[in-house]
Amino acid sequence: MEKKIDLRLRKTYQSLNLAFTELLEEKRFEELTVGELCDRAAIRRTTFYKHFADKYDYFAFYIREMMDALQHHLPQDAPSLSAAFVHVCRDLLDFLHVHSRMVSNIRDSSMFPLLLDILLDQFTQDITELLRRLRPEDAREPGKLEGIAAFYAGGLVGCYSRLIRENSAVDEAMFLKLVEQATKQILS
Numbered sequence: 001m002e003k004k005i006d007l008r009l010r011k012t013y014q015s016l017n018l019a020f021t022e023l024l025e026e027k028r029f030e031e032l033t034v035g036e037l038c039d040r041a042a043i044r045r046t047t048f049y050k051h052f053a054d055k056y057d058y059f060a061f062y063i064r065e066m067m068d069a070l071q072h073h074l075p076q077d078a079p080s081l082s083a084a085f086v087h088v089c090r091d092l093l094d095f096l097h098v099h100s101r102m103v104s105n106i107r108d109s110s111m112f113p114l115l116l117d118i119l120l121d122q123f124t125q126d127i128t129e130l131l132r133r134l135r136p137e138d139a140r141e142p143g144k145l146e147g148i149a150a151f152y153a154g155g156l157v158g159c160y161s162r163l164i165r166e167n168s169a170v171d172e173a174m175f176l177k178l179v180e181q182a183t184k185q186i187l188s
Helices: 007-026 034-041 045-051 055-072 081-098 100-107 112-134 136-140 144-163 172-186
Strands: none
Touching: 007 034, 007 045, 007 055, 007 100, 034 045, 034 055, 055 081, 055 112, 081 100, 081 144, 081 172, 100 112, 112 136, 112 144, 136 144, 144 172
16 A cells, blocks of 8 residues: 655655756765755755755655656556566666766765665665565565565666766666566566
8 A cells, every 4th residue: 555645745855856856967966965955945954854864865765766756657567577677677777868967976976885875775675675575485584585685786786887887888788688587587
């Protein structure tokens, strides 16, 4: 069952997400302040701090929202879990292309390793939850699902990290093919 969010809160989150995307298109993460994020989103700083500890906490929320949006657009007629997962990965690649300036600013940020860790944590949580739903029998073994999810998420984040580098040797088509193969083996 999907959690209902108050309309005002949803509007606040949408405004923050749009402002954050715009600001990251203009500057690197470490140059962005909570004050200018709030100004751009037309919210008060007290509202921001009511929901988030700092801009790093907000970044994790932003990633969560982005991943939820990508998963929400999954085709209903996906023939398999691996096809659905490839679809999400392809949509994420499209997002990275559309927001290439933002990606460059994140990549060039002195905070890039920390931001990758936040992304890795979010991917690991998503995959762990997916595995809990698909393989409840494995949930009885402590750490098994978390280990599988961490392994798989690490590979995804590592590939995305290489894909966004200038002159990357990683080919997107090959990446998506590997995602499909790995998903069939690991998540099925």
